[in-house]
Amino acid sequence: MTVPDEARCMLMRGGTSKGAYFLAEDLPADAGARDDLLLRVMGSPDPRQIDGLGGAHPLTSKVAVVSASADPEADVDYLFLQVGVDRPEVSDRQNCGNLLAGVGPFAVERGLVAAGDGRTSVRIRMVNSGDLAVASFPTPGGRVDYSGTAEISGVPGTAAPVVIEFPQGSGPLLPTGHARDIVADTPVTCVDNGMPTVLIAAASLKVTGYESPKDLEEDLTLADRLREIRLEAGKLMGLGDVEGTTVPKLSLLAAPLDGGAVMTRTFIPVRCHTSIGVLGAASVAAGLRVEGGVGEGVARLPAQGDRLRIEHPSGFLDIEAGIAYDAEGVPVARRTAVVRTARKIFDGTVFARPAGAAQHL
Ligand code: NQM
Numbered sequence: 001m002t003v004p005d006e007a008r009c010m011l012m013r014g015g016t017s018k019g020a021y022f023l024a025e026d027l028p029a030d031a032g033a034r035d036d037l038l039l040r041v042m043g044s045p046d047p048r049q050i051d052g053l054g055g056a057h058p059l060t061s062k063v064a065v066v067s068a069s070a071d072p073e074a075d076v077d078y079l080f081l082q083v084g085v086d087r088p089e090v091s092d093r094q095n096c097g098n099l100l101a102g103v104g105p106f107a108v109e110r111g112l113v114a115a116g117d118g119r120t121s122v123r124i125r126m127v128n129s130g131d132l133a134v135a136s137f138p139t140p141g142g143r144v145d146y147s148g149t150a151e152i153s154g155v156p157g158t159a160a161p162v163v164i165e166f167p168q169g170s171g172p173l174l175p176t177g178h179a180r181d182i183v184a185d186t187p188v189t190c191v192d193n194g195m196p197t198v199l200i201a202a203a204s205l206k207v208t209g210y211e212s213p214k215d216l217e218e219d220l221t222l223a224d225r226l227r228e229i230r231l232e233a234g235k236l237m238g239l240g241d242v243e244g245t246t247v248p249k250l251s252l253l254a255a256p257l258d259g260g261a262v263m264t265r266t267f268i269p270v271r272c273h274t275s276i277g278v279l280g281a282a283s284v285a286a287g288l289r290v291e292g293g294v295g296e297g298v299a300r301l302p303a304q305g306d307r308l309r310i311e312h313p314s315g316f317l318d319i320e321a322g323i324a325y326d327a328e329g330v331p332v333a334r335r336t337a338v339v340r341t342a343r344k345i346f347d348g349t350v351f352a353r354p355a356g357a358a359q360h361l
Contacts, residue, residue, distance in 0.1 A: 003028060003033045003036050003037055003355065004028065004037060004352075005037075005040075005351065005352045005354065005355075006349050006350065006351045006352060007022060007026050007027060007037065007041070007349070007350055007352075008022070008023070008026040008348075008349060009021065009022055009026070009041070009053075009347075009348065009349065009350040010022075010106060010109065010110075010344060010345075010346070010347045011053060011344075011345040011346045011347075012064075012099075012102040012105070012106060012342055012343060012344055012345055013102070013155070013341075013342060013343045013345060014062075014064070014096075014098045014099040014100065014101040014102035014103075014340070014342045015097070015098030015099070015100075015101045015152065015155075015278060015340040015341070015342070016059065016098055016152065016153075016154040016155055016274070016275045016314075017059045017060065017062055017096065017098035017099055017277075018055060018059070018060045018062070018345070019060075019061075019062030019063055019064055019096075019099045019102070020038075020041060020042070020053055020062075020063050020064075020350065021063075021064045021066065021099075021102060021103075021106045022063065022064070022065050022066070023065075023066060023067065023110055023112075024065050024066065024067035024077075024079070025067065027065060034065075034090075035081075035090035036355070037352055038063055038081060038083055038090055039083060039084075039088055039090060040052065040352035040353040040354070040355065041053055041350050041352045041353075042054035042061055042063075042083045043353060044061065044083055044084050044085060044086070044087070044088060045084060045085070045086050045087050045088045046085075046086065047085060047086045049061065049085060051353045052352070052353060053350060054083065054085060056085060057085065057271065058082065058085060058246075058268055058271055059098075059268075059273070059274070061082070061083045061084070061085050062080070062081070062082060062083065062096060062098075062099050063080070063081040063082075063083055063090075064078060064079070064080060064081075064096075064099045064100075064102065064103055064106070065078070065079040065080075065081065066078055066079075066103055066106055066107055066110070066112065067112075068112055069123075069125050071125050073123060073125070073132060074123045074124060074125035074132060075107065075112070075113050075122050075123045075124070076103065076107045076112055076113065076122060076123075076124055076125070077124075077125045077127050078100065078103045078124050078125065078126055078127060079092060079127040079128065080092070080094070080095055080096040080099060080100075080126070080127075080128050082094060082096070082246050089244070091245065091246055092127075092128055093128070093245050093246060093247055094128060094195065094196075094245075094246050094247045095126050095128040095129050095131075095194060095195060095279055096277065096278075096279070097133075097164070097194065097195070097277055097278025097279040097280075097281075097282070097338070097340075098277060098278050098340065100124065100126070100133060100135065100164060100278065100340075101135065101162045101164065101278075101340035101341065101342040102342040102343075102344075103122070103124050103135065104120065104121075104122035104124065104135035104136070104137055104162065105137055105144045105146070105162070105342055105344065107122050108120060108122070108139060108144050109144060109344065109347070115139035115142045115143065115144065116139055116142075117139070117140075117141065117142055118138070118139065118140060119136055119137070119138055119139060120136065120137060120139040120144075121134055121135070121136040122134070122135050122136075129170065129171075129194065130170050131166065131170050131194065132166070132167055133164055133165065133166050134164070134165045134167070135162055135163070135164050136162070136163050137160060137161070137162045137163070137342075138160050138161075144344075145160055146159055146160050146341075146342065146343045146344060147159065147160060148160030148161060148341070150339060150341050152317070152339070152340060152341055153275060153312070153314050153315020153316055153317065154274060154275035154312075154314040154315060155341065158341075159341035159342070159343055160341060161339045161340075161341060162339070162340045162341060162342050163337070163338075163339055164278070164337065164338050164339075164340060165335065165336070165337045166194060166282065166335065166336040166337070167335055168332075168333060168334065168335065171192055172192070172330075172332075173191060173192065173193060173286055173290070173323065173330075173331050173332055173333050174189075174190065174191060174192075174290065174330075174331060175190055175191075175192050175196065175236075175237040175238055175239075176190045176236045176237055178190075179290045179291060179292035179293045179331075180292055180293060180294060181233070181236060183198075183229050183232045183233045183236065184225070184228040184229045184232050186200060186204050186205065186225070186229055187200075187201070187204060187294050188200050188229065188233060188294060189287050189290060189293035189294045189295065190233055190236060190237050190248070191283045191284075191286060191287035191290065191293075192237070192283060193279070193282045193283040193285070193286035193287070193321060193333045193336060194278075194279035194282045194283060194336070195247070195249060195277060195279035195280045195282065195283045196237055196239060196247045196248035196249070196283070197248055197249045197250070197251050197266075197280055197283035197284060197287065198229060198230065198233045198237075198248050198249070198250045198251070199251050199253055199284065199287045199288075199293065199294050199295060200229065200250060200251070200252055200253065200294065201252075201253050201254075201294050201297075201298050202252040202253060202254045202265065203254070203298075204294075205222060205225055205226075205252065207219070207222060207252065207265075208254060209252045209253060209254025209263055209264075209265055210254060210257070210263065211265070212313065213265065213271075213272035213273065213274055213313050214272075216265055216267075216272045217270075217271060217272050223270070226250055226267055226269070229250065230242060230248060230250055230269055231243065233248060234247075234248055242269075246268065246269060247269070248269070249266055249267060249268050249269055249277070249280050249283075250266065250267040250269060251264050251265070251266045251267075251276075251280065251283075251284050252264065252265040252266075252267075253284075253288075253294065253295055253298045253299065254298060255298055255299075255300070256299070256300055256309075256311050257311060258311055258316065259309065260300075260308075260309035260310060260311040260316050261285075261288060261299050261300055261301055261302065261308045261309055261310065261311075262284070262288060262295065262298060262299040262300070262310060262311065263311040263312075264276055264281075264284060264310055264311065264312050265312075265313065266280055266284075266312070268280075272313075273312070273313070274313055274314055275312045275313060275314045275315065275317065276310060276312040276317055278317075278319075278338055278340065281310045281317045281319050281338070282319060282321050282333075282336045282338070284310055285308045285310060285319050285321035285336075286321050286322075286323050286331075286333050286336075288301060288308070289301065289321075289322070289323045289331075290323065290331050291331075305320075306320040306321060306322035306334070306335075307319070307320045308320075308321060317338070318338070318339070319336065319337070319338045320335070320336060320337040320338070321333070321334075321336045322334040322335065322336075
């Protein structure tokens, strides 16, 4: 099989992440050939990703593959691929709500969806989870306008708002069936409102939850504890052996510092996020509302409404995420909504590192 060495590609910032966006038809149809090409495009495996597009961090080593959808409820299909930085791995095991912010604009740029005059809404099927999202963004004069006044923490400057709504998740909100489990001697709440996430009170791991991501990453005792919790929680959540996978994430909770509902430090799952993922935040927000969860006594929930402010290392993320209890008393997620921004950085042809070059590292 011949694997191409170049592909049509658009580099975009999506929320607080950055990734390479491709039309599915511009990549090899065979998943093995596609992944081989993507590793070489991003410059992986290499901790610096010096010979590719990747930015030497999981948040900047991401790929979106977009195509017209056969699903009558969706306009486009979006497959998210996490490309390993220092490991030769491409994973479709998780979703990414940050790159999702660029999918609608990309679909218009590539002519998959016709722009409305003023605003365009794109219905997106997230292939990784099967869930649907609707993104709407400004398209004055039938063209995507990335400029605007929306600000998101973790991104300098302002840009056009991309409003993203998730009508409802498909899986159970509490994958273990409990509001609280004891895992590796630690109380946790395992929740999935779009991203499997283990909530842990920072104090139960003997950290404050206000440390910098760098300080937390350098704490090797903490890293061992988190690994132990994650492996056990992964099994309880029905995810099997999660040793080499990027889910579940782990979110440490502490009391808010700046008027929000909670302060977070989120491990994705080894590096500590410099802010928080969108679906990660959706899961935290829903998990905080679960009666008997580990957020009780830590978080300060607003008295009314579904809107919550999740504080994180570089600011905050406001999200609307409500839950309801069904007839059996089981908590279920309701609509989730968030505002992100996105920006086209370049559009052109990406030339991949030649096959075999990484073996010399
Ligand atoms: O949770 C990082 C990110 C993400 C994922 C991660 C995300 C989300 O910030 O929806 O966006 O958790 O690996 O891009």
